[in-house]
Amino acid sequence: MAEIIVHRKVEEITPRRKYTIAVVLLLIAGLMTGLFVVTASHDAFTTFGLTPGGITRGSVPDLVLPTLEVLIGLTVLVGLAGIYQLFKGFGRFTNLVLGLSFFLFIFALLIWTASGKSLNLGGLLKGSLLLAVPIALGALSGVMSERSGVVNIAIEGMMLMGAMTGALFGSITKNFWIGLGTALLAGLLMAAIHAVLSIKYKVDQIISGTVINIFGAGLSSFISSKFMQTYEYLNNPPIFPRVPIPVLADIPFLGPIFFNNNIFVYVLMILLIVMQIALFQTRWGLRLRSVGEHPKAADTLGINVIRTRYMAVLLSGLIAGFGGAYFTLGSIGRFEELMTAGKGFIGLASMIFGNWSPVGAVSASLLFGFFENLGPSLSLLGSKIPNQFTSMLPYIATMVILAGVVGRGQVPAADGVPYEKE
């Protein structure tokens, strides 16, 4: 019986990387000392509000922390991690420790900025969640399409069209349900174009995606500037109201953040769970993934590759259209040109960062949402850091994450490769 050969691995963490990370950890500790500990005033307290404003259900009292003591504690923690890394090393936990230290740094930054003042942490987190919704929907849209082997960079364009039609028809009918329906339809139509181009005509999927992005941006801007900005009644859709979920909304701290939102957040949560289970536990998901990994193998087993890919791309379009509707029908209540502002692309980054899995992709989206929310929250508190720097945060985070963490991911093997039956 042939046995399985197990090869010894080259050490993942080379000595050089080990020391580099030790130095980085110590630098973070140094930075925390220099920036925060030294400048923090004695006897000052930081107050964290834990319930987002305007919500009463599930509210909890504020958290009051002694600024300097906590800052020293956090700094010492990071410093100790650095010293441990220098002499012993965290081994395979190294990246995790680095990530945690980074978060401790952010937490210290919050405590320091809000020293002597009050910061609504619950509001910050809830804001992050709401900013993450379109990113996460874009990411799920990408996962759906790319798991079947079709690269979909057209999510941005699909979202824009969804946002525009949602606002337009929502305004005309004064009904957000109809608005949502038309937004889904817009996403579906855009996806159909992408599907026909890239599956039937085997156009390079990046080009097809780019074409749709340009088309979506152009058409939505044209309709917007020609009609919606001129006639106000065409750009005034009703917004989905917030619906607290019984019982869950009363959970202290978590309830107000997660379970007191509008339908978009709940659908995202349900979609996340359904997709995660469907992709990995059902026949439907097994076949979809097989088409994205090895279409020829799937074909020889009687699975219709072309039909599966059409289905996946169309579903991807529906999700993107839904994500687009969030902008106009779920949060802002009117359409502005190019209002998706790259959320579809950040969604794609989240998908890659999340290793093409729904849970990973949505987690990454939450991270991006948090960074996007951090800047404005800090400048609101009168932070001494210029807001140009804080608003860079989400993009720096994107680059660092894509450059540093990604690379070992599991791209579906046939992603972006048109299927030809010979």
Add this chain to the structure above:
Amino acid sequence: MAPVLQLKSITKRFPGVLANDHIDLTLQQGEILALLGENGAGKTTLMNILYGLYQPDEGEIWVREKKISVHSPTDAIRAGIGMVHQHFMLIPVFTVTENVMLGEESLRYGDFLDRPKAAARIREISTKYGLEVDPDTYIRDLPVGVQQRVEIIKLLYREADILIFDEPTAVLTPQEADELFEIMRLLVKQGKSIIFITHKLREVLEVADRIMVIRRGAVVGETTPKDADREKLAAMMVGRAVNLEVEKESATPGDVVLEVRDLEVANDQKQIMVEGVSFEIRAGEILGLAGVQGNGQTELVDAITGMRRPTSGSIRLLGETVTYATPRKFTEMGSAHVPEDRQKDGLVLSFSIADNLILNTYYKEPFARGVIRQEKAILANAERLIEQFDVRTPGPLIHVGALSGGNQQKVIVARELSRPIKLLVASQPTRGLDVGSIEYIHSQIVKKRDEGCAVLVASSELDEIMELSDRIAVMYRGKIIAIVNAGEVTKQEVGLLMAGVQIDLTDAGRKKGRVKVESTF
């Protein structure tokens, strides 16, 4: 008894080629029918028609005396026809269970996968047919031989009783191939019928009940192993008498050309594939690198051609240390490389033959003056090499991707051997080639040796190693476990070394171990 399968007058035309020319084929229950032919003879086309991947232009398919039409693999599967493809149709990131059940999933609670049930069924099949495999492992973690077993299980899981094996031994070691033949015999004993496609004569003689030979899309003859021998089959296959033995004088080794010390090389997954390997090759000798695929030969060859950076150890070429040198440095020092994957590392498929022939000399006189290409010199070079190396092509400006595998390999060989070289590293030089091309490439390698070139031939074809080599180095799990003189070992002994069995190769040890060695085969 009525035949299980009959193909009647199957014809398939591709633009410019008659791939199958009125082929008739009959398969009886419980027999192994070998379909023998060179690459491009039309064997695979015929089987793809049977499996529903192609549609025939003419002809009929009858299964158990019923005419069927096969428009897709699903139709074939329904008719009880299953195929083990030459390139495995397995998904590396799926488990054995997932791969086997795909398309025919066991379900529970609606659409949910019932993995335990499918796994139990796989275990049942494993036991019945002696196809041992763990249903829960991922395909990417399995050796090729076991992956092939999974392919067979896939067919049995679908209750196929006409099994097509398309070049199944191309990726196997001699031992694994023998195991496969055992499995095939067991399968026909249990009532299955097998069509076995191959171009390897030894295997046909060993395992087939009946042999059908195909040449240029048409059946040229039928025989049985009893009535045929290697020479006769080769002649039927190629259409002329073929010399199967490599003719060579004994070697006269000169100075050391390549010296490798304590080399350690990792693959892309950072697994150490080559561990503490040391050897040397002298001018005028051929060192054969034998080993089961995946035991580090690929990484070793990559390292000594500059394509992969060793993690430790040293490589010296003509006395100069080149451990971390670039491929160009190796080339310029007089090292030639015929890579394992000719389409990926050997050629730019979309470039013309002429350009592919100067891939590593394009920047030098006479092919370039400064930054300007010298088209005349490039064309003249191409015409000369096409003539000299017998590349079958309509012209030098045809893109290489349009050539057959054998001719592509000839382009690489022409490029590498036409330079004045001191070292030739050839990895799987004849993989997938027809008998005629193999004959030619072998003679070219021996000719280079006789001119005083040091040669390393890495091959998973044991026959090739035995015939070409002056010395044989056997790799097992990243280490060279023996270096022996070719004349002093038998094929069986090298086969055992490849499987990691330590054997005593002294005369005394041989006498003692003789019985054991023979009983293994």
